[in-house]
Amino acid sequence: xxxxxxxxxxxxxxxxxxxxxxxxxxxxxxxxxxxxxxxxxxxxxxxxxxxxxxxxxxxxxxxxxxxxxxxxxxxxxxxxxxxxxxxxxxxxxxxxxxxxxxxxxxxxxxxxxxxxxxxxxxxxxxxxxxxxxxxxxxxxxxxxxxxxxxxxxxxxxxxxxxxxxxxxxxxxxxxxxxxxxxxxxxxxxxxxxxxxxxxxxxxxxxxxxxxxxxxxxxxxxxxxxxxxxxxxxxxxxxxxxxxxxxxxxxxxxxxxxxxxxxxxxxxxxxxxxxxxxxxxxxxxxxxxxxxxxxxxxxxxxxxxxxxxxxxxxxxxxxxxxxxxxxxxxxxxxxxxxxxxxxxxxxxxxxxxxxxxxxxxxxxxxxxxxxxxxxxxxxxxxxxxxxxxxxxxxxxxxxxxxxxxxxxxxxxxxxxxxxxxxxxxxxxxxxxxxxxxxxxxxxxxxxxxxxxxxxxxxxxxxxxxxxxxxxxxxxxxxxxxxxxxxxxxxxxxxxxxxxxxxxxxxxxxxxxxxxxxxxxxxxxxxxxxxxxxxxxxxxxxxx
Amino acid sequence: xxxxxxxxxxxxxxxxxxxxxxxxxxxxxxxxxxxxxxxxxxxxxxxxxxxxxxxxxxxxxxxxxxxxxxxxxxxxxxxxxxxxxxxxxxxxxxxxxxx
Amino acid sequence: xxxxxxxxxxxxxxxxxxxxxxxxxxxxxxxxxxxxxxxxxxxxxxxxxxxxxxxxxxxxxxxxxxxxxxxxxxxxxxxxxxxxxxxxxxxxxxxxxxxxxxxxxxxxxxxxxxxxxxxxxxxxxxxxxxxxxxxxxxxxxxxxxxxxxx
Numbered sequence: 001x002x003x004x005x006x007x008x009x010x011x012x013x014x015x016x017x018x019x020x021x022x023x024x025x026x027x028x029x030x031x032x033x034x035x036x037x038x039x040x041x042x043x044x045x046x047x048x049x050x051x052x053x054x055x056x057x058x059x060x061x062x063x064x065x066x067x068x069x070x071x072x073x074x075x076x077x078x079x080x081x082x083x084x085x086x087x088x089x090x091x092x093x094x095x096x097x098x099x100x101x102x103x104x105x106x107x108x109x110x111x112x113x114x115x116x117x118x119x120x121x122x123x124x125x126x127x128x129x130x131x132x133x134x135x136x137x138x139x140x141x142x143x144x145x146x147x148x149x150x151x152x153x154x155x156x157x158x159x160x161x162x163x164x165x166x167x168x169x170x171x172x173x174x175x176x177x178x179x180x181x182x183x184x185x186x187x188x189x190x191x192x193x194x195x196x197x198x199x200x201x202x203x204x205x206x207x208x209x210x211x212x213x214x215x216x217x218x219x220x221x222x223x224x225x226x227x228x229x230x231x232x233x234x235x236x237x238x239x240x241x242x243x244x245x246x247x248x249x250x251x252x253x254x255x256x257x258x259x260x261x262x263x264x265x266x267x268x269x270x271x272x273x274x275x276x277x278x279x280x281x282x283x284x285x286x287x288x289x290x291x292x293x294x295x296x297x298x299x300x301x302x303x304x305x306x307x308x309x310x311x312x313x314x315x316x317x318x319x320x321x322x323x324x325x326x327x328x329x330x331x332x333x334x335x336x337x338x339x340x341x342x343x344x345x346x347x348x349x350x351x352x353x354x355x356x357x358x359x360x361x362x363x364x365x366x367x368x369x370x371x372x373x374x375x376x377x378x379x380x381x382x383x384x385x386x387x388x389x390x391x392x393x394x395x396x397x398x399x400x401x402x403x404x405x406x407x408x409x410x411x412x413x414x415x416x417x418x419x420x421x422x423x424x425x426x427x428x429x430x431x432x433x434x435x436x437x438x439x440x441x442x443x444x445x446x447x448x449x450x451x452x453x454x455x456x457x458x459x460x461x462x463x464x465x466x467x468x469x470x471x472x473x474x475x476x477x478x479x480x481x482x483x484x485x486x487x488x489x490x491x492x493x494x495x496x497x498x499x500x501x502x503x504x505x506x507x508x509x510x511x512x513x514x515x516x517x518x519x520x521x522x523x524x525x526x527x528x529x530x531x532x533x534x535x536x537x538x539x540x541x542x
Numbered sequence: 543x544x545x546x547x548x549x550x551x552x553x554x555x556x557x558x559x560x561x562x563x564x565x566x567x568x569x570x571x572x573x574x575x576x577x578x579x580x581x582x583x584x585x586x587x588x589x590x591x592x593x594x595x596x597x598x599x600x601x602x603x604x605x606x607x608x609x610x611x612x613x614x615x616x617x618x619x620x621x622x623x624x625x626x627x628x629x630x631x632x633x634x635x636x637x638x639x640x641x
Numbered sequence: 642x643x644x645x646x647x648x649x650x651x652x653x654x655x656x657x658x659x660x661x662x663x664x665x666x667x668x669x670x671x672x673x674x675x676x677x678x679x680x681x682x683x684x685x686x687x688x689x690x691x692x693x694x695x696x697x698x699x700x701x702x703x704x705x706x707x708x709x710x711x712x713x714x715x716x717x718x719x720x721x722x723x724x725x726x727x728x729x730x731x732x733x734x735x736x737x738x739x740x741x742x743x744x745x746x747x748x749x750x751x752x753x754x755x756x757x758x759x760x761x762x763x764x765x766x767x768x769x770x771x772x773x774x775x776x777x778x779x780x781x782x783x784x785x786x787x788x789x790x791x
Contacts, residue, residue: 029589049556050554052554097554098554412621420623
């Protein structure tokens with residue numbers, strides 16, 4: 001894990017004091033709300049439907065047990081006893097007081113955490129593969145590159161008032177577990193002729209105009225990585241649209257210019273910037289890498305005792321192959337049947353921290369699917385771990401199933417939402433669990449957003465649900481065929497929307513169509529791609 | 543009727559204009575009528591409320607104030623999925639009309 | 642049309658230069674490229690700062706206007722001019738507020754003429770926000786990464 005040195009710590013401490021001063025000026029009336037808003041947003045503080053909400057950054061989704069414990073403590077000390085893990089690997093608290101915000105940031109700074117740039121029209125928290133450093137299929141650990149970019153993007157003097165928010169994801173495997181091509185910049189670390197470099201995809205995103213990022217450069221040498229990113233951002237800062245908020249993301253610029261013309265402009269800027277000497281010294285990457293070195297793995301049993309069927313099911317569902325054959329990555333589901341996707345109590349958060357310390361070399365990850373990973377668990381320890389998780393209501397065996405639903409906070413919490421997301425997620429998971437059909441349906445990624453901003457990634461769901469406002473009533477549009485993974489695609493709307501009861505039933509209907517048409521080994525998505533939309537439409541609308 | 547809502551600047555709590563100050567309870571809300579814009583401007587400038595706005599509402603036969611739009615109804619009660627965190631009020635019928 | 646957007650130097654609240662303040666009226670970017678005697682120019686957010694590069698030698702003052710502080714194009718304009726070797730006064734004008742000062746300074750601005758005068762104490766603190774910095778920018782400060790590997 002990366003550890004701050006005194007420079008990193010000083011930056012975060014300075015930001016706490018800067019924000020304390022800004023909050024003071026707001027409370028004294030020296031700043032209007034219009035002036036204060038972008039400043040508080042750049043420290044992750046929103047004004048939501050019910051209260052202030054604070055979003056805390058978890059860089060590339062990685063944290064240690066001390067940090068996780070602090071997150072649990074904040075939930076109890078400053079909030080109402082829980083937090084919500086988000087689709088960008090962060091955590092947010094729903095009931096924060098402005099007068100407490102600087103103190104919370106100070107508590108975070110003590111454990112090398114912050115809320116910097118978790119909102120606002122700036123470069124947001126860099127996300128990454130939640131199995132980075134643990135998975136068998138990666139070229140290298142992507143996190144050192146993400147850390148290099150974290151530093152570069154923090155308080156960037158030129159890119160703090162961009163046309164719109166800016167999200168970057170970094171991966172280093174062919175399997176994409178970070179929705180990389182649905183980011184403003186997706187970076188894949190690749191190897192070419194024995195050399196490691198970065199492949200750049202620019203202009204992806206969800207929101208009201210979903211787009212898959214085109215590749216604009218297949219290989220950027222590592223000693224030019226930051227310079228290339230700077231060129232991508234400068235072209236965007238100068239020419240991204242500012243006349244219309246809904247057309248201000250970089251995907252619109254890339255789309256309107258065409259990927260070729262955008263690339264030409266980036267390459268021109270890049271050539272210019274190469275002469276400016278802005279790239280950090282190459283030694284910096286070498287300094288960062290050892291922080292992400294393997295922990296001291298030990299050989300041990302490769303199999304578990306499967307005599308307890310509940311445990312065996314959890315192992316089958318929630319553990320993932322590790323690069324060391326005596327270990328697995330274990331996923332802690334935050335999707336209990338009928339629960340609120342991504343929510344965890346302060347107590348649960350501290351429990352996960354303790355288990356990480358005991359069983360996973362002190363390390364945890366947040367998944368963009370709103371679950372938690374213990375990346376390095378000895379197979380021999382799995383039963384003990386599961387027993388404790390189960391006791392803490394954290395043992396749901398449903399990774400990547402129809403119960404493992406991504407849902408944004410929706411109208412229950414969010415000032416932008418048009419409809420509730422959580423209730424729909426709760427009812428769908430309860431429905432399939434009650435009918436014992438979860439297992440039969442296999443991998444099925446269901447994603448729900450409560451408005452067109454698509455925080456719930458509905459465009460990328462095998463089944464996607466979008467909540468809309470239909471004459472003052474909640475209404476839900478169903479879409480099929482999306483994927484955020486390496487087989488990335490955007491879901492298509494089935495037809496007219498449904499009310500809440502109707503959409504719960506509609507999801508069941510489309511899974512019936514799948515089961516009827518499924519061929520050997522096909523996932524829902526595979527069957528949809530093979531047979532197309534028509535059979536689903538026919539079943540839904542007759 | 544036209545009622546006013548906003549958030550407390552310091553605590554962020556949802557508040558409603560009761561004619562003299564800002565209350566936590568939607569049932570305290572009064573018709574701001576023609577005064578709405580004036581109250582909003584004055585109260586915001588004095589930092590007694592943050593991001594205030596006017597909305598349509600009606601008072602039912604039991605005297606409960608019911609905002610017209612679903613978003614404001616959720617705002618008045620709290621998250622429908624965490625009723626344990628609802629704004630404490632004697633109105634036991636609130637959840638029946640929120641959606 | 643009168644190209645002079647006319648700002649008198651006494652509206653400059655903060656200046657980090659020792660030379661004489663240029664007291665010329667500024668002209669638009671288009672006018673600056675057309676007329677060979679202009680020594681002061683004003684850049685609006687939509688202007689391409691690079692068209693000024695051939696004329697930098699004769700310019701003593703470049704104003705970059707921020708009609709709204711949320712429009713960040715002026716930061717790129719400033720860095721581009723400094724990267725091209727411009728050493729004259731680079732003045733941020735318009736909706737210039739406390740919390741933008743430190744970033745503006747890093748992008749190469751060395752004079753500030755806010756529409757509304759800023760609190761001197763708050764501004765002083767703002768200019769001193771960062772003991773160290775992560776990025777190489779127009780101020781050419783040694784970055785944290787460079788300091789780590791000295």
